[in-house]
Amino acid sequence: MSEQANPVLAEVWRGEFLECVHRGTAVVVTTSGEVVEAWGDPNRVILPRSSCKIIQALPLVESGAADAAKLTAEQLAFACASHRGASVHTGLAARWLAEIGLAESDLRCGVHEPGDPEARHALRLAGKVPDQTHNNCSGKHCGFLTANRHLGGGPEYIDPEHPLQKAVRLATEEVTGETVSGFAIDGCSAPNFAVSLKGLATAMARFATPETSFTGARATGARRLRDAMAAHPVLVAGEGRACTSLIRACGGRAVVKPGAEAVFVAMLPSKGLGIALKSDDGKSRGSEAAIAALLARHGALERTDPAYTTLADAPILNCRGYAHGHLRAAEALLS
């Protein structure tokens, strides 16, 4: 009854027992798409989910919409974010919408409970329900609205046939070097274009080196988006999130972004490398351990850094504070 499967990327031990494993695929590539190393099949097609938000933001900066709206670096970082709906995030979304003369009701991302417990508590105390600014994708959608206003498109900007999403699709194909393998609709209602892990990693290698990988408005725009994420890690995710702590800990050596169902990508500017990985089971524990291990493997993170040890070499405590388990990246990613 056993089957061929992807390799183990992370392990969970309790006492002497290997209690869980997270299998998946990971690839490290150069700007030309050359595979430096891979675990599993780098040609595996995946839905990047939110890991590709920096690609989805390209039309915003390349079209001139970002400059026309005088967007700040904070707003560009927020356009690439999967945030927790903390007040720092919802406040920025509300100000952004007001600046461009639009309203919360113009968003098409839908509503979900904020991830931030303080925000949830504040809503309950105020007798309020969350709105679309709490959606973890509201920054991306503020970016979509800003680009769409500039381009003069209709209000249903998340339609796959809308000019804005056609521009996202074209940008995706250009930066990955692939024809997209169709799409699915993401949790925020936007189309999410399927590409190979290798293609996604290639795009990240190019965002890591925009000056040499791109030209013109794309070179400038890609650089601004990447630097904005590096400069504002709390806006990209939130306090306590792996994404935020890894961007901080890497200190410019890498910029990272997760996507739903355990996708993680990294751009490594000084190495000219891109990384993309996915844990098969969608559990972020596995993808977070794996990305931390690969960042360390490629010199972007120290294995003594709390951002590393928390994600890739972490004790699992019982309810009285004693360590009886251990989460760690698989040996294959370390040696």
Place this chain on the structure above:
Amino acid sequence: MSEQANPVLAEVWRGEFLECVHRGTAVVVTTSGEVVEAWGDPNRVILPRSSCKIIQALPLVESGAADAAKLTAEQLAFACASHRGASVHTGLAARWLAEIGLAESDLRCGVHEPGDPEARHALRLAGKVPDQTHNNCSGKHCGFLTANRHLGGGPEYIDPEHPLQKAVRLATEEVTGETVSGFAIDGCSAPNFAVSLKGLATAMARFATPETSFTGARATGARRLRDAMAAHPVLVAGEGRACTSLIRACGGRAVVKPGAEAVFVAMLPSKGLGIALKSDDGKSRGSEAAIAALLARHGALERTDPAYTTLADAPILNCRGYAHGHLRAAEALLS
């Protein structure tokens, strides 16, 4: 780079893309330990975690401690519970401790935030922090304390060498028909004895048929524990939990119990069968889909029941309520 692995138990689709899989091991056995069917290796040794709470409660009923303390069916169900820390649970824990003349500080389960959002909100409003009664294992520990008081053991009842845990170990070996393969310390500080999935399922088949599988105090005690769980599903887990909804939906045809890191077991009285399974990745989405599928496969649950469709054949909605994904048990468990 591909490896031999366990079969897929559940799949997550988004659009036309198979986005995630949950691999694992599952086995259905008779009371004599005969394997009726298996996916993966039924001899795989696992930590049962909370799936074995009904075994851990055997010394409580067999010793006469439960009767001496005049425990109700509600308390016996609670002794087998992994609960959400809702007021119905913490209230019962507090009353139970008072009845046996002990205090919250006598518990050794430790503290964690309750899973129930109303309980979390109420604590914050009151400016309080959770205590040990909120621990999902507090019912088990009330049972441990009650048995320990009856047996006259020392206060550190969670020590693996304590007479109470030695009794749990002996009961585990007797009902599984195996010598335990060591132990690890669980999140609640109690030892958790490692057994094979087949052994765990064998124990569940015997709890399904205590009158014929056991004799004397064990037959009576096992029956009382199982019937208490069947009669009080909210006390065993909580509203909205898979365990509670499956026990309700099965209506006596099966009693189920999950354990941490995606273990699930079932007792099927009318069939004289036991089921045990574990999703390799520890994600409950996979183990819940698989147990629902196996309950349906063995006539304990209709595939049209909301308890089934919610867990094993469920649309995944985006934030505007449209279905763009689907969670389902693997075909191998259905056909």
